[in-house]
Amino acid sequence: MSVFGSSKVITHSKPVRVGFIPLIDCAPFVVAHEKGFFSAEGVQVTLSKEASWASIRDKVAFNVLDGAHMLASLPIAASLGIGTVKTAMETSFTVSHNGNAITVSNALYQKLLSNSNGPEDIRSGAALKRLLDKKEPTDPALRFAIVYPYSSHNYxxxxxxxxxxxDPDKDLQIIVVSPAQMVDYLKKSEIDGYCVGEPWNSLAVEQGVGHILVTGYDLWGSTPEKVFGVNSLWATQHPEVYLAMIRALNHACQWVDDKQNQAELLTILSHPDYLNCSAEQLMYGFNTLKPKGQFDWPMEAYQRFSGVDINRPLPNYALWIMAQMSRWQQLAQLPPLNQIVExxxxxxxxxxxxxxxxPEEAGRKISEEQENAFLTAVATNRVQLHPDGVLHGLRF
Incomplete structure (x- = not known):
């Protein structure tokens, strides 16, 4: 597949190496490449399809990749040095909001039905709590999968x-599985459920092997999901290229959200170089086709790609993610929160x-004196995201 010619020239000796994971929200990177938006900004880009977020993290850290389609939390985790060699990473562009859901196997869903007083018990987790309370010591632990330990899916x-x-650490097991393997693991009964981005939730329903319980939007409202993350050293060395790529991705995000482009978009994404599945299957993730099954995604839960409120980095979210890292004992020591955000x-x-x-800074600033109180409040559920999402702030 090819890109169009460049209309601008930026002095850069070699292509920018950008990694991506085959998920629907890699679309802006693929579109910027395929539709010539990168080259129109004078930038050569080589896309590299990666198998896992750990691969993305390590290759950006060790300069095999210059940047990547990243979990919004990944640059924070890398910069803090948790789960990896400490490497300064940053993001100046949010690629997407939303798109996650929690899906369980048919077998577990039937058990939840037997322990519920109605659909809300299943969606809230009350039915799962009742099921776990009945568990015998000799019963195998339920296994849920996530895509990465430092991800919105985990949190x-x-x-x-x-x-x-x-208790996520005592009452069941949480393991890491790559997104593309989630449905197969569910089919083989190697896991009982998972939290992942689209299209892997809708595909489980469409294939008759799983049930979606709740979306990420139901839990947290509209929140950043993926970003354009880069090695900070690379960003410092190539500032013009970095800014040009942000402009190209901004153009691509607008193109992706334009419904007139959807048929072409699905054709591009379905190519073996990218998501390697049929355009019809991808339609589930773009509010074009409903999966055959019991669940109807709320309109707000679908992925959103464009607009200042979507694409600008949100300091509130960085604060929220670091609080989750602290809540779940992933951080032994945390430097000043605002310093990491900036x-x-x-x-x-x-x-x-x-x-x-x-504009005036929209993100919440907290003083160093307030940080411990803030982290404690999050850990004890006294701080929550606004029901409409982090854009509207945190509720204390």
Missing amino acids: QLRDWLAQAGI QVYRQDLYYQALGLAR
Whole structure:
């Protein structure tokens, strides 16, 4: 597959190496490449399909890749040095919001039905809590899969379980499985459920092997899911290229959200180089076709790709993610929260790249004196995201 010719020239000796995971929300990277938006900004880009977020993390850390389609939490985790060699990473552009869900196997769903007083018990986790309370010591532990330990999927799953009174670390097992393997693992009964992005939830329903219980939007409202993350050293060395890529991705996100382009978009994404599945299967993730089954995604839960409120980095979300890392004992020590927010979530470069006037800081600032109280409040459920999402702030 090919791209169009460049209309601008930026002095850069070699292509920018960008990794991606085959998920629907890699679409802006693929579109920017295929539709010539990168080359129109004078940038050569080589896309590299990766198998896991750990691969993305390590290759960006060790300069095999310059940047990547990343979990919104990954640049934070890498910059803090948790789960990997400490490497300064940053993002100046959010690629997408939403798209996650919690899905369980047919066998587990039937058990939940037997322990529920109605659909809300299943969606809230109350039925799962009752099932676990009846578990005998000799019964095998339920196994839920996530895509990465430092991901929204992990934190959303844990938050959902905790709200139901379930201890994620004692009452069941949580393991890491790559997104593309989730449905197969469910089919083989190697896992009982998972939290993952689209299309892997809808495909489980469509293939008759799983049931979607709740979306990430139901849990947290509209929140960032993927970003354009880069090695900070690379960003410092190639500032013009970095800003040009932000402009290209901004153009691509607008193109992706334009319904007139959807048929072409699905054709592009379905190619073996990218998601390697049929265009019909991908339609589930774009509110074009409903999966055959019991679940109807709320309109707000579908992925959103464009708009200032979607694409600019949100400091509130960085604060929220670090609080989740602390809540689930992933951090032994945490530097000043605002310092990490400013180093990793670069709103200044977002506005610079797009030539927009930077408004007054929208993100919540907390003093060093307030940080411990803030982290404790999150861990004890006294701080929640606004029901409509992190854009509207945190509720204390």
